[in-house]
Amino acid sequence: MNDLQTLRAALAVEEPHQDVVDRSRHRLQNRIRGGRVSRRRTGRLIAGAGLTVAAAAVAIAVMPAAPVDGPAAVRTISGQEVLLVAATAAERSPEGSGTYWHVKVTVAHGVAASSEYEYWIKPDGQSWMRGAKTGGKVTPLKAHSANPFSLVAVDLTLEQLRTLPTAPDALKAWIAEALERSDARTSAGEFTASDREQAGFQSLISLVSTLPATPEVRATAFRAIAGYPGVENLGTVPGGLGLSLPNGERLVVDPATGRVNRTSVFVTMDGAVAKVADPAGATINAEWTDTLPA
Template sequence: MNDLQTLRAALAPDEPSREVVDRSRHRLQNRIHGGRASRRRTGWLVTGAAIATAAAAAVAIAAMPAAPVDAPPVRTVSGQEILLAAATAAERSPEGSGTYWHVKVDGAAASSGYEYWIKPDGQSWMRGVKTGGKVTPMKKPSAAPFSMAAVDLTLEQLRALPTDPVALKAWIAEALKRSDARTSAGPLTASDREKAAFQALISLVSTLPAKPEVRATAFRMIAGYPGVQNLGTVPGGQGLLLPEGERLVVDPETGRVNGTSVFITLDGAVYKVADPAGARVDAEWTKTLPA
């Protein structure tokens, strides 16, 4: 059984086992007969309808959360299991194709949302508060238009990322060391780079056109961090609380991230959503650019 099948089984409502039903039926029959196997049968003629009613009642009793001995154990799905199931689904998902990589975030920078389109050659368009809600081309194409938390990449570099977790971790760490990104306090510190590396993994599973195998690796690497918590079912999938306080909404059936509390803007800035519910995110290839 793979991660996705395990998760499906854990999230499915539990039915009473055959053993529980039989035990409950036997207990009910004992009550009907006074609880004594040797009691005389005179006056205890039970019709077929009564037997059927008793059987139905036994099933009902078995389904009720009565005595702890009869109740099946409650299966709690961990945040790690959700991420691992999403990794399995992401690995099997199609890559998609199109002219523009389109990212839309609702409930973040403005009520109308924030979105951008990127062509592999570096041309890009944006719509948001700064553009008055209109699709506006960026003045200068970027040589490396895809941002991964302080690291800018071309589409070719993004698609060439390693799928081995150790190699991917090393690649991100080395890229961050060579990055010229700065904070308000100056160059990136070791702590800054550690946070940026984690945000890079979030970007790979949510807003970057990474290969399915790379997205799956990033999901598994996030699952390896301690403190990942399952917040339960929310619109769009399962809510997750991550170690640094970030939140994701993950659909383990499709391997898609449908919500996030942190994302990288078109100009490479890290944007954190104040709303505890995060923001809805959609990222996919498209063949059309809105007028």
């Protein structure tokens, strides 16, 4: 069985028993990965599979809808299916470790210009940032936060983040309840039910893109996002597969590794939502590190 046949079998249109679906997705990931996981979180050849990350993304984006010896029909894999494959990859990815949680966001402004927003957070609440406001220098923030990691309008400790529910409905319910209890306000003052719903969705995006969630929680967030209607696969783009999400948000996901490489929306250190005008979104790099630049 070749790679395209494996992908088609793993993501069949029929709805088999969930155990069969899970086993198929595991076989798919093993085929893509060649049974091994690269410890580097950036682009590398996937050992043993003979596929680069980009080739794997193409294979998932478009594959035969009919048997190999049948008509040459082509079926585009849905956005939901892309997210479910990414969820399995995220679940199997190494968690990583380090002294600081480091997030770097690069936003393009036209062809030649860009701006960077970068921060480092220690689990005890110490934090540093670098960006336009700091003149490009790494600057420690004066105040330590007891809850240094932010969903939209919900601040968490690392331990709270690591122990979030690992079932999609339970995770969504936890976030919704936390938002209900929060003192968040919009620019208009009132934080409506619609605002909370959007904040809940954006919180899921944060869990798969910029927060140090466990592999299980990240996988759960991917599956929760896949459960929303209107998720569309935009095809192969730099960094993976482009996805159009509800409320106009976009992600670029590498389904072979479960990484989000670009996003049109992210949450800053203080829990504020930043939206990117460029349809391609901002480049995201988030990982644990032991290095704090001078």
